[in-house]
Amino acid sequence: MLKPALSESTAKAPISWQQLAHGEWLRQQVCHVMAPFSDRIFGYHMARVGHLAKAVDLPDIRVKHQFSVAPQGQVDVRAEPTQWPFAEHALDAILQVGQLEFERDPHQFLRELTHSLIADGYLLYVGFNPLSPALLTGFWPSHLRQAPWSGRYFTKARIRDWLSLLNFEVVEHGYFAPTLLIEKLDPPDRGLQSLFKLLPKCGAMYYIVARKREYPLTLVKARKQSKARIATLPVANRTGDELC
Template identity: 40%
Template sequence: MLRPAYSEMPLEPPASWQALPYGDWLKEQVEAGLDDWWPRIFGYHLLKLGALADSLPTGLCPVSHQFGLDPNRGAVRAELAHLPLQTASIDAALVPFCLEFHQDPHAMLRELDRVLISGGHLVLVGFSLLSPLALGYLWPSHHQQLPWSGRLFTPGRVQDWLSLLGYRVLTQECIAHHTMLWSPQKFPTAQRWLADLCPGLGSVYLIIARKLEAPLTPAKQRWHLRRPLVARPVREAVGCRNKPPVAACNPKRHHSSS
């Protein structure tokens, strides 16, 4: 049974890449995974949400205006679920490792959906629950350490949230096939073997989705109400009311010969 996405207790997000296990190596993996997609994202404004987004290089993205937003740093300081931005004013948003460390990830996605334009791109990076990273939960001492202190979700669950908001997932890729319990330099053959045989079991997922807007065209009426068949016109029926039967209403009366 899935746990609710909402957390009763506030969660502490990582303040920098170095706060995560082998953060510099993890940052390189994320950079390499997104480099092929940045040239395909266009627009005027790129929002980089969270403390980790501002330090990710996005020079390959042709969007001219790029700015960071975080409660404690960045060009704009605000809560992630209460963005001080106009509705439909952002062309793309980069959101690395924010959903799993936010108390209400649904509210964050709804707020991002509000500020994104129709056709805008949403770039999500997160830790996957179905991965070698989940081995860290076997040690209780890791439960209070990053990233296991957050609420990890599966990529499929995140895609379900996006589909409910009306997004089309362009790509979903898993990278960093590593437990993050020891140095990535150890057992490189095992990592390559896992990436080749089970590419969907990476510890980090990359999801790039596009916001779709339903067309406001009226639906054609495919059926019509059948009118009841009137056997006698109303005027005639009123004229013949309270009169003798057919013979009385007939202007031509037949008289029998004497």
């Protein structure tokens, strides 16, 4: 049974990659996996949600104004992700990395992202994978209050369900970064590359590339069929609505 998404209390999201075990390696993994999609994104405004997203290098994104958003710290805009100060349809793209896991109300968090995106705008989502063996290392007493284990994990399938309810179309998704998040392991993915090829779900992180869709209320095909039916009716049998 899934636990409720709404939480009474939350932990603080990391303010730098250095707070995570092998943080710089993880940051490079995010840059690598997001690079193939970055050249699709263009426009005027892009928000990077959280401190981790702020440090992700994506030089191929063709967006003139990119800015970081977080509740605290050295960012361009200080705001709660569940109470954004941005107007509807104001952003062309949003990059979110490891922030949802530390939100009290993740549903409201995603709704705010949805409202601020333009139609066909991109959401680049990166989260921590609860199906990864790295989750087990979080049970060590010294790790319980450290990021990312101090946050809450949501599966990729659950996030995809939430996004589908918000009229997002998932374009690409996958797992990456096979590691146990143990600092003593060098390299971080030692012994896990072969396992990752057989079981991709063991990656410590996952990504979702989604586009916001706004479908018309009346399908074009249905309207054509309606007009064809009206044309076959005698004029005396047509109602005022059908003649409009």
